[in-house]
Amino acid sequence: MPGVNDAVLSPPPPGHAGGPKVLLEVFGCQMNKLDAELMATALRRGGYDFTDRDEEADAVMLVTCSIRDQAEHRVHSHLGELAQLKQRRPELAVGVLGCMAQREGDALLKRWPSLDFVAGTRDFPAVADILDEVRADHTRVLAIEGAPDVRTPRDPALRPHKARAFVSVMRGCHKRCTYCVVPKTRGDEVSRPMDDILTECRALVDDGVQELTLLGQTVNGWGRREGRSLGDLLAALQEMDGLQRVRFITSHPEEMDDALIEAMAACPKAGLFLHLPPQSGSDAVLRRMARGYTVARYLQIVEQLRARVPGIELGGDIIAGFCGETEDDHQATLALLDAVRFSQAYIFRYSPRPGTPAWGRLDDDVPDEVKRRRLAELLTRQNEIMLERHRGMLGSVHEVLVEGASRRDATRLFGRTLAFDRIVFPGEPEWVDALVSVQVNDATALTLSGERVAAPVA
Ligand code: 5AD
Numbered sequence: 227m228p229g230v231n232d233a234v235l236s237p238p239p240p241g242h243a244g245g246p247k248v249l250l251e252v253f254g255c256q257m258n259k260l261d262a263e264l265m266a267t268a269l270r271r272g273g274y275d276f277t278d279r280d281e282e283a284d285a286v287m288l289v290t291c292s293i294r295d296q297a298e299h300r301v302h303s304h305l306g307e308l309a310q311l312k313q314r315r316p317e318l319a320v321g322v323l324g325c326m327a328q329r330e331g332d333a334l335l336k337r338w339p340s341l342d343f344v345a346g347t348r349d350f351p352a353v354a355d356i357l358d359e360v361r362a363d364h365t366r367v368l369a370i371e372g373a374p375d376v377r378t379p380r381d382p383a384l385r386p387h388k389a390r391a392f393v394s395v396m397r398g399c400h401k402r403c404t405y406c407v408v409p410k411t412r413g414d415e416v417s418r419p420m421d422d423i424l425t426e427c428r429a430l431v432d433d434g435v436q437e438l439t440l441l442g443q444t445v446n447g448w449g450r451r452e453g454r455s456l457g458d459l460l461a462a463l464q465e466m467d468g469l470q471r472v473r474f475i476t477s478h479p480e481e482m483d484d485a486l487i488e489a490m491a492a493c494p495k496a497g498l499f500l501h502l503p504p505q506s507g508s509d510a511v512l513r514r515m516a517r518g519y520t521v522a523r524y525l526q527i528v529e530q531l532r533a534r535v536p537g538i539e540l541g542g543d544i545i546a547g548f549c550g551e552t553e554d555d556h557q558a559t560l561a562l563l564d565a566v567r568f569s570q571a572y573i574f575r576y577s578p579r580p581g582t583p584a585w586g587r588l589d590d591d592v593p594d595e596v597k598r599r600r601l602a603e604l605l606t607r608q609n610e611i612m613l614e615r616h617r618g619m620l621g622s623v624h625e626v627l628v629e630g631a632s633r634r635d636a637t638r639l640f641g642r643t644l645a646f647d648r649i650v651f652p653g654e655p656e657w658v659d660a661l662v663s664v665q666v667n668d669a670t671a672l673t674l675s676g677e678r679v680a681a682p683v684a
């Protein structure tokens with residue numbers, strides 16, 4: 227999943243329990259951010275409080291990602307800094323949670339004597355108990371055996387954004403894409419029952435949420451094993467009063483079918499964006515990745531989507547320099563960018579991961595400088611496409627859900643259109659969390675700027 231940035235859980239959940247203070251730092255995808263929110267619920271129930279500054283923290287917890295080597299490096303270097311902090315403040319508790327904890331387990335405790343606990347991707351509901359144990363007994367805890375629990379309780383009030391919320395609809399992944407560590411770190415796929423999901427969505431909407439994002443590694447395959455389809459969920463959410471928008475990430479091309487495309491067409495709240503990662507534009511590479519579709523099938527899905535949901539935009543993920551990728555394969559991926567014209571694409575260099583099907587079986591034979599060059603070419607091409615697309619939007623008016631103040635300039639707000647384009651515009655703090663009309667008046671490859679207009683949405 228995209229969104230690879232790290233952040234202190236921000237803003238921390240409201241209210242003050244007055245207990246010991248926890249700093250939660252989140253690396254990686256949306257799923258990790260949601261897990262951090264669920265951890266915050268468990269910690270709050272356990273009497274803990276929150277901080278965003280390590281100097282005043284009683285415990286620092288890192289919610290980690292293993293998807294690429296670089297993500298793990300960043301956590302290790304952070305653990306180095308925390309080890310120093312702990313020399314000055316030995317009572318500080320330090321924990322690693324999430325994918326990296328699951329993957330490395332005991333090895334992490336061995337490598338970092340300053341680390342107090344390691345808790346895997348299915349153990350976070352117990353995080354308050356683990357922290358109690360560490361603080362009371364000064365023992366070190368390894369917890370990576372948790373059962374897949376899709377019924378983790380959620381306090382709708384403890385969420386970082388008033389108008390937006392993530393809802394996990396499934397955990398784990400049953401695909402075996404050869405590059406991917408997720409099935410190892412998050413386990414096999416388990417879908418949450420429809421009633422549970424809808425009850426949680428209703429509670430969130432009653433508490434002011436306007437936009438829900440349904441999360442799953444292959445979210446468009448939700449419920450298949452139980453004879454359900456994501457289309458059933460979309461139909462129910464379309465009818466939910468008070469809810470304005472529904473997003474779902476990440477979709478797998480192999481799980482896309484006619485019925486789901488029809489369900490999207492019948493659910494205007496689902497908006498005009500689908501994140502559908504192709505990973506490569508070459509059939510030979512897709513086969514080695516075990517993705518289960520061809521380029522022709524991918525393009526057929528895109529064509530069908532565009533015919534049934536006019537105006538829909540697509541988001542993609544691409545891996546550059548996968549095992550055995552030739553120059554022709556790379557050219558085929560550039561051609562795919564041209565054919566689809568993604569409104570946004572996350573492009574990564576292939577990073578071999580221990581424990582994946584490719585590890586030790588497929589040769590990581592594309593030299594790093596070639597991977598870098600191919601990545602740069604793909605990014606350049608994608609930027610050209612985005613610039614052309616953004617320029618074509620000049621003058622158009624969009625309904626924007628305002629997300630907050632721009633980090634660079636506090637007099638400007640940012641929000642998202644129905645097609646998930648991010649747009650920046652001057653505005654007042656009280657517009658945050660509202661739906662407003664914004665006209666595009668400037669565009670670069672990466673940003674759209676505009677101004678609020680009274681005009682109805684075109
Ligand atoms: N190397 C590089 N990129 C990867 N991704 C997943 N595994 C790897 C890897 N080993 C990318 C895929 C996926 C996104 C979340 O991360 O493109 O869709």
Ligand code: SF4
Nearest residue numbers: 399401403406408443
């Ligand atoms: Fe990884 Fe493939 Fe599952 Fe996505 S679908 S999480 S890329 S194994």
